[in-house]
Amino acid sequence: MSVNSRKSRKRARADIDSEDESSAAMAAKEDLKHDDQVWFDDGNVVLVAESIAFCIHRGLLSLHSEVFRGMFTMPPPENEETVAGCPVVRVSDAAQEMRYMLWALYNGRAFRNPRAQVPFKVVAALLRLAHKYQITYLREEALARIKTVYVDDSLDFMTEECPSHPLLTYEEEDAFDVVQLAHLTDTPSLLPAALYLCCETEPFWEPTNIIKSFLSKRDEEPYNLLSQEDVFRCLAARPQLVEARLAVFSYIFSDAGGMQCRASGLCRGALAFIKNRFFEAQSEVPEWPVRIDCLYPRADDVMSDTCYSGQYSFCSSCQTYFKGRDKDIRERIWSDLPSYFGLDIPGWVKH
Structure with missing residues (x-):
């Protein structure tokens, strides 16, 4: 050839x-x-x-x-x-995420309005792409909005059974995304609240099956959003969070020394009634799934249930006293929250 x-x-x-x-x-x-x-x-x-x-x-x-x-x-x-x-x-x-980013660059007024509530999926997409393409101002604005909810106002944000915030919409699966975004942007202060909210979701309700579920469904959401290390963090934290939830109740109503009221007999009778119900509940088969919501306020609900029983009630002075103890113990748990997940967060706000 x-x-x-x-x-x-x-x-x-x-x-x-x-x-x-x-x-x-x-x-x-x-x-x-x-x-x-x-x-x-x-x-x-x-x-x-x-x-x-x-x-x-x-x-x-x-x-x-x-x-x-x-x-x-x-x-x-x-x-x-x-x-x-x-x-x-x-x-x-993803085309939808690129659309969010480009629209924010051309017309970011709605997103940049500090009073406007923005869908979480939009803010998460903006943070991901702004980080990837090094759009500094957009990255910082998106991150600040998420931090406002999951760090600055997080204790108040989680005081309702269905959390919500005026700056950001919330669905329970959002917490998994926040964990991923925390690692992506090297923002560890997002992790404690996000991991706590992950622990409250259905994938973590049954510890005996959770590892199998995460291993067999690694390509499915929300399982693909947590690393193996984060899964083990949540597994290790859940028993501590259950214990903390019991400690909240115990702390709120264990000390009657601060009760100063004229109707002390009625208030002390109501306190005794609450304690008896608590100890009775501990001897029963626990509800399933076992709840871990140790940051949710307890005093109001417990005192309201006591009043509804028709036998006992608390005066306004004692109600204020127990609500104060409620706030105190929840702030202590919030301060210790990183340690439940084996995290050491520099500059973590201490109450």
Whole structure:
């Protein structure tokens, strides 16, 4: 075989490869759908996430993102893919999350309004992508909003059986996402409250099956959001949290020394009634799942149940006294919460 023949075959193979690549690019291009919300006719670059195309402005991305700024300084490839006459940049992100990020860059007023409640899934997506693309201001704003709920106001946030916050919506599976975001952004102060809320969810109700569940469902949410280390942290913490829940009740109503009321006989009778009910409950088969909500206020509910019994009640002075003890013990548990999960959080707020 002559050298020329070999060269001819190589050229033919290269031509075939080039045609295959072009065909694949054409097929991919035909599957693209222009985004309804983020498509600017005067844009000069097209981002493609999944099969959704976003026509936007290169200058805007370069202004806010160090990653895109560096990407746009690189020379374009010889066979650059284009859509609507604009170069295409394909990314591996979910289209919906990319839409959230781009919309925040173009029109972030709703998100940046400190009084507006924002869906958690939006804030989580913004934090993930802002971290990935090094959009500093967006990363800090998203992280600050999550920290307000899971760190600064967390003790108040968890005083209701269905937690809610004016800045952020809440679903119980959000806590798993927060754990992942804490590791991604190296923000360990998010972990104690998020892991605590994970411990309250159904996957952790049955400790005997939990490891099997997490190992067999590693590709399913929420199981794929926790590392093995975090799973073991929660398993180790649950018995301590159950004990802490019992300690809350015991602490609130164990000390009658501060009771100063004129109807002391009635109030002390009510206290004795509460203690008897507590000890009776301990001798019964525990409810399933065993509850761990040691940060939830107890005094109001217990005193209300006592009044509803029709036999006993507390005067306003004693109610205030026991509510104060309730707040005190919950703040102590909050201060110690990182230790339940084997965490040492620098600068953790001590009450």
